[in-house]
Amino acid sequence: MDGTRGHLKGDILHYTHFDLETTISKINKYSTLEAEEKYLSKTALPINFILNPVAAFIQHYFIRKGFTDGVNGLIISILHATTNLRTYMKMWELKRADRKRTREL
DSSP: OOSOOOOOSSOOOOOOOOOHHHHHHHHHHHHHHHHHHHHHHTOOOTTHHHHHHHHHHHIIIIITOGGGGHHHHHHHHHHHHHHHHHHHHHHHHHHHHHHHHHHHO
């Protein structure tokens, strides 16, 4: 690194969620990609359908201290949990479609 290093006097705020519509659109996109990846690698277990969303909420709200951000932290934690749930629901859809295709053959 050229030059001198210094310290910032304030916090760096990194807002990735501009509004709810954009956030949910991103969740839908990324949960589809993750569902396809997990489905192809067969890494998901049925119990994950329940445990992963709960674990995601606990991770973000309690362990990462989302509760210190008030309502915003609660909303973000719920969105993380629903992202997990949405991923597993989409995997279930992929399995159903696969079974249906297999039966039609």
